[in-house]
Amino acid sequence: MRALAWHGKHDVRVDTVDDPEIVNPRDAILKVTSTAICGSDLHLYDGFIPTMKSGDILGHEFMGEVVEVGAKSTLKKGQRVVVPFTIACGSCYHCGKQQYSGCDNGNPADNQDIGETLYGHTMSGLFGYSHMTGGYAGGQAEYVRVPFSDVGPIVIPDGIEDDKVLFLSDILPTGWQAAEYAEIEPGDTVAVWGCGPVGLFAVQSAFLMGAARVIAIDHFPHRLELAAKFGAETINFEESATYDSLMQMTGGVGPDAVIDAVGLEAHGAFVDNIVDQIKVSTFLGTDRTHSIRQAILACRKGGRVSMPAVYGGFVDKFPLGAFMEKGLTLKTGQTHVQKYLPGLLAAIMEGKIDTTFLISHRMALEDAPKGYKMFHDEQNTTTKIVLKPDLAKAA
Structure with missing residues (x-):
């Protein structure tokens, strides 16, 4: 598949990489339909966040169609879902308090010592945001693996376009x-x-x-x-x-x-x-x-x-x-996204919250390096870039 990978400060490239696979019975695989460049992605672009490795797949704001599920996933093939950027198990002490960004199990054990050294405790896993937060592949890609898919993603009703709900993922x-x-x-x-x-x-x-x-x-x-x-x-x-x-x-x-x-x-x-x-x-x-x-x-x-x-x-x-x-x-603190999803989705459907005003550009995934540079250099006019993997690259 094609995915946007980090290769160093101000160096992001769309590479051909292996397709994601089911690793855990609670996993799901999504075909990404929309993904966005976030302001916090620019911290990675500028080289401020430690523990990034060349080839890491970026992106923590995304949604898509379920194409494969593990045996314990509650999702079904064909459903459209928005995925929280925080990766949480749903059953630990902190998840029990709806403090999902403090989940004890979302960050793999072999990465937890990084957070403990820097901050005293490890944080939850995050999509596409360094090995300090789990080293998970992000969603600026054609496909993405979603761990704990029975806890995080929210199913989007038919008839609601991506642009209205994509930002439930984070911002x-x-x-x-x-x-x-x-x-x-x-x-x-x-x-x-x-x-x-x-x-x-x-x-x-x-x-x-x-x-x-x-x-x-x-x-x-x-x-x-x-x-x-x-x-x-x-x-x-x-x-x-x-x-x-x-x-x-x-x-x-x-x-x-x-x-x-x-x-x-x-x-x-x-x-x-x-x-x-x-x-x-x-x-x-x-x-x-x-x-x-x-x-x-x-x-x-x-x-x-x-x-x-x-x-x-x-x-x-x-x-x-x-x-x-x-x-x-x-x-x-990082956002406890799962806690707010049902109420915010309802507010969007009732017309109480508008999200589409923010989108200034829609681009193909292949144009993502150009999009990062635009978002970095032209912040007055570039308020939000949505990447569409199915769009053709601009001439």
């Missing part, structure tokens, strides 16, 4: 969990750093959860325009000082809740960010954390901080004193 539940973790109360003012896909879904979700005001912060005009269409007020941090603007907009109080949807590759010519970039380039640091620092400083006293953004390693200059003195709370 929609991630944006929803981000808003849920912000503990939004009716009448709240919520500030969202980053108007990429997760940030835009967090904006939409915050309003659905009762926020009176949502303030979206970015520097890409088109992404700010998309946030404004949902009713968000906007701050372009290249034109206005974010902290000062937030204080003016909230009467000096600050937002009730803040959401960092930027992560370890924060942009901007800020002193702390420039220092972070120097440290990263000289291997003295791993993450650029300007957005979470700024969010903590801007949040009102007694407020809530939600951090869906991806961070990979150790940071310095973290405003721990401000965090403590202001009495803030922080919730973060």
